[in-house]
Amino acid sequence: MDKPGSVFCVEGQWGDDLAERGSVLPTLELLERLRRIRFIHRDVATPGELRFYLDQWLSRKCTAYNVGIFAMDGGPGRLCLSGQHELDLAEIVSWLRGRCEGKRLYFDCGAILRLSETALVEILEETGASMVCGFTRTIDWVGSSAFDTVLVDRLANGRRANSVEQLVRTARWAPLAQHLGFRMIYQHSQGPRIPAMRRPEPVVPV
Known part of the structure; x- marks a missing residue:
């Protein structure tokens, strides 16, 4: 069996309700x-706290x-750490500048990547990451949890740069990726690539 991939996750407080039990932890x-x-x-x-743990990572x-x-x-372009604290994505990028070579960044943060293609390219190039992905819509917890399971597995264990793109283009996962507004950019041999997330053609029974 191949050695399992390694994931570092920082998780914010989901709203002001201290009884809120939603978390990515069960998926991990x-x-x-x-x-x-x-x-x-x-x-x-x-x-x-966020900056401290990013420095540790x-x-x-x-x-x-x-x-x-x-x-x-x-x-x-915005992360909500708690009811009292928000951060612009640009500030996070400034902390990560030039420090993420070979890293894959997954912003599991609502509509955070509803940005221009120019902004996405800047994030990828400034951080030095090999891939940046996330969502353009506010995401449903149950649906996103199912998607998280296969996506995190592929992020951690997919060896090729386009392995995530291949996953979200499959007949099984493309509709959910589209529903969630999934978006990605990754380093390609010809420069940064931003694949269009399209619904696959329906399978015609024979």
Whole structure:
């Protein structure tokens, strides 16, 4: 069996309700039990906490953790860490500038990637990441959890740069990717590639 991929996840506080139990953690635990990933998960509620854990992730001791997940509420170009703290995506990018070589960044944050193609290219090039992906719509928790399971597995274990694109173009997952407004950009031999997420042609029975 191949060595499982490694994931580093920072998760914000979902709203002001302290009884809220939504979390990406069960998805990570499931994949770990299936021996698909190993992971580090940290809760963050303030910019200081987020920056501290990102510095830990990008330190030498966490080199193997090549997938970074930002699991929190958000909007176009904006992350909500808690009811009291928001951050512009541009500020996060400034913290990551030139430090993410070979990393895959997954912004599991509402409509955060409802941005221009120019902005997406800038994020990829400024961070040095090999891939950036996320959503352009506010996402449904149940549907996104199902999508998270296969997406995180592919992010952590897909060896080729276009492996995620291949996943979200399959007949099974393309409709859900489109419904969630999934978007991605990755480093390609000919430069940054932003694939269009199209619904696949229906299968005609024979």
